[in-house]
């Protein structure tokens with residue numbers, strides 16, 4: 001009788017854990033460590049990774065539509081850069097550091113060479129508004145996305161609302177950064 005109860009209890013716990021993993025949308029081999037990034041706060045879906053990836057490769061995120069995240073984080077170089085020492089941003093400006101690779105970031109808890117940022121979703125705001133990177137602002141980006149022929153539909157698919165907000169856009173970029181190279 002007691003053993004039965006224990007077995008039922010264990011099954012409930014295991015089912016709950018399994019559903020938790022399912023809810024986050026992340027499927028990894030059993031032997032993987034638990035990711036630091038909280039996917040329950042930003043569940044993965046095909047539509048969201050499509051939006052995040054569109055944004056990652058879109059120069060619209062920069063003030064004059066010339067620089068995308070991928071300009072510095074090139075997929076051909078492990079999402080880093082290989083041919084110069086300091087990153088090259090908008091208006092041919094040279095930064096003070098080079099772009100690190102984006103690699104298994106869901107398991108990383110500090111970002112930037114000096115660990116200055118600890119929130120991967122908020123991280124995307126830094127390059128968008130950095131004067132020598134993309135030189136724009138989240139409000140400017142949101143205004144452009146609202147006028148775009150593709151983005152309102154992509155946001156609608158995920159958030160069931162075509163209203164584009166900076167927070168939603170940043171979270172989809174967060175998903176893509178977290179999943180880089182997985």
Ligand code: HEC
Pocket residue numbers: 056061067068069070071072073087088089090095097098099100101102103105108110111112113114123124127128132133134173177
């Ligand atoms: C002009 C080049 C440039 C652009 C454009 C750029 N980055 Fe970066 N990125 C960098 C540099 C340089 C660093 C390191 C900065 C530091 O350490 O202070 C960095 C750091 C990062 C990190 C931290 C990685 C780690 O392991 O610590 C992430 C994540 C990241 N960028 C994502 C993005 C995303 C998303 C975008 C687009 C919204 C973007 N970057 C646009 C140059 C760039």
